[in-house]
Amino acid sequence: MTALSALIRRDIRIALRVGGGALIGVLFFLTVVVLMPFAVGPDLALLSRLGPAILWLGALLASLLTLDRLFMADHDDGSLDLITMSRTPLELACAAKALAHWIASGLPLIVATPVLGLLLNLDMVATGAVALTLLAGTPALTFTGMIGAALAVTLHRGGLLMAVLVLPLSIPVLIFGVAASQAVIVGPMTFGAPFSILCALSLVSLVIGPFAAAASLRHGLD
Amino acid sequence: MTLIDLANPTRFLALTARLLPWLAGATVILLALGLYQASLAPDDYQQGATVKIMFIHVPNAWLSMFVWGVMSIASLGTLVWRHPLADVAAKAAAPIGAAFTFLALLTGSLWGRPMWGTYWEWDARLTSVLILFLMYLGLMALWRAVDDPSRAARAAAVLTLVGAINLPIIKFSVDWWNTLHQPASVMRMGGSTLDKSFLIPLLVMAIAFTLLFLTLHLAAMRNEILRRRVRSLQMMQASRVAFSSEVGTGSRQENASKEVGAA
Numbered sequence: 495m496t497a498l499s500a501l502i503r504r505d506i507r508i509a510l511r512v513g514g515g516a517l518i519g520v521l522f523f524l525t526v527v528v529l530m531p532f533a534v535g536p537d538l539a540l541l542s543r544l545g546p547a548i549l550w551l552g553a554l555l556a557s558l559l560t561l562d563r564l565f566m567a568d569h570d571d572g573s574l575d576l577i578t579m580s581r582t583p584l585e586l587a588c589a590a591k592a593l594a595h596w597i598a599s600g601l602p603l604i605v606a607t608p609v610l611g612l613l614l615n616l617d618m619v620a621t622g623a624v625a626l627t628l629l630a631g632t633p634a635l636t637f638t639g640m641i642g643a644a645l646a647v648t649l650h651r652g653g654l655l656m657a658v659l660v661l662p663l664s665i666p667v668l669i670f671g672v673a674a675s676q677a678v679i680v681g682p683m684t685f686g687a688p689f690s691i692l693c694a695l696s697l698v699s700l701v702i703g704p705f706a707a708a709a710s711l712r713h714g715l716d
Numbered sequence: 717m718t719l720i721d722l723a724n725p726t727r728f729l730a731l732t733a734r735l736l737p738w739l740a741g742a743t744v745i746l747l748a749l750g751l752y753q754a755s756l757a758p759d760d761y762q763q764g765a766t767v768k769i770m771f772i773h774v775p776n777a778w779l780s781m782f783v784w785g786v787m788s789i790a791s792l793g794t795l796v797w798r799h800p801l802a803d804v805a806a807k808a809a810a811p812i813g814a815a816f817t818f819l820a821l822l823t824g825s826l827w828g829r830p831m832w833g834t835y836w837e838w839d840a841r842l843t844s845v846l847i848l849f850l851m852y853l854g855l856m857a858l859w860r861a862v863d864d865p866s867r868a869a870r871a872a873a874v875l876t877l878v879g880a881i882n883l884p885i886i887k888f889s890v891d892w893w894n895t896l897h898q899p900a901s902v903m904r905m906g907g908s909t910l911d912k913s914f915l916i917p918l919l920v921m922a923i924a925f926t927l928l929f930l931t932l933h934l935a936a937m938r939n940e941i942l943r944r945r946v947r948s949l950q951m952m953q954a955s956r957v958a959f960s961s962e963v964g965t966g967s968r969q970e971n972a973s974k975e976v977g978a979a
Contacts, residue, residue, distance in 0.1 A: 638878075641874070641875070641878055645858065645871050645874065645875060648862075648867065648871060649858075649861045649862055649871070655854075655857055655858060655861050658850075658853075658854045658857060659854045659857075659858065659875060661850075662847045662850045662851050662854065662879075662882075663878065663879075665843075665847055666885075702878065702881075706874050706877070706878050709795065709874050710870070710871055710874040710875075713795070713867070713870035713871070713874070714867060714870065714871055
């Protein structure tokens with residue numbers, strides 16, 4: 495247990511310090527959201543209608559951008575081999591690394607959401623709904639993305655390929671995340687149904703992600 | 717003859733060489749029979765003659781999922797039993813499955829234009845099949861990104877098994893989300909709702925397309941095995957050239973270990 499918490503603390507510390515790149519994700523998120531009014535026009539009514547979709551797309555792309563750091567840096571400096579060989583089960587180590595990654599790069603996205611919601615003319619309730627769905631949905635993005643990151647680390651030029659492999663898996667999360675937050679703003683639908691599916695997706699990926707990532711690391715690194 | 721005997725590629729090649737002509741012949745006969753029956757099938761009272769696209773569209777759609785299922789089983793064979801032919805089977809199936817999926821999307825969109833008034837609609841069934849198509853393409857890209865086939869096989873196997881989650885979503889998408897695509901009518905609880913004049917040609921076509929897949933798959937597997945043999949022959953040739961050119965003792969050992977890695 496101490497090994498895992500040490501791993502989590504180490505990963506968070508590396509990510510938050512200079513060159514760690516966790517906050518680059520937030521900057522990228524901000525850039526995507528700022529670009530949108532230039533693309534669709536500065537119509538505030540339209541922007542508040544599209545707001546949840548824009549925020550979700552931005553968060554999805556930002557979390558994808560930071561994913562390749564999940565294993566790549568450890569692979570480059572050799573510590574991934576130590577993690578693979580240690581007595582701690584690799585599945586648990588993968589889960590710990592993903593958790594640290596989510597704390598360091600997923601949580602800042604959620605914290606940034608209310609500010610970005612202001613830019614998109616979202617009211618308080620809608621912003622809260624988007625932040626809540628992001629809180630429930632971004633773990634799924636991290637834990638499914640981890641599978642792609644583990645596959646990519648065993649390839650030589652896997653970065654771009656990872657995006658192609660991971661994006662189809664993240665479509666359900668996007669659908670239900672946007673559906674739940676749209677339900678608050680316009681929808682005749684209730685918030686509860688898509689939101690609980692979103693939570694279910696996160697829980698399923700919490701189970702499948704570490705096993706698939708550990709399997710591909712174990713098979714790929716030998 | 718058991719599954720273990722097939723693990724020997726030479727025996728597999730010999731068996732498929734005998735099997736393939738029969739499979740190809742059966743495919744041609746059944747395809748001809750199915751197309752003939754389909755041409756005799758009556759026009760639908762609502763859809764007219766366009767209903768005949770169904771006889772191409774439905775088998776393609778069924779195979780797009782069936783091929784991923786075959787690849788998932790082969791991936792289990794790669795990861796669990798280390799069956800040497802399993803990764804060959806998985807690799808050979810991916811392009812064929814992608815082709816079936818593309819044809820299903822294409823015929824579906826041609827059918828959708830007169831029926832629904834649009835080539836494309838973002839409904840659950842269409843979108844999930846499109847995702848399946850994207851996953852086939854990503855998987856093929858993954859196969860090409862790794863030089864060593866056995867390492868590529870294991871990476872692709874993990875991805876295939878994760879992607880298999882999409883299959884039940886596609887199958888039940890028409891029941892879970894009530895959108896434009898019609899609900900299941902052939903394989904459902906309480907029997908098919910399709911009339912016999914449509915059902916029989918459709919089943920014949922489905923069997924014909926499945927045989928077509930088996931034929932193409934076995935042929936592609938043969939090609940893949942031969943391609944790997946050529947590859948390892950080239951590797952051996954390359955290391956032999958390296959042996960003769962540099963007779964130094966240090967590099968000799970290095971080359972020997974490379975050759976073992978290649979085999």
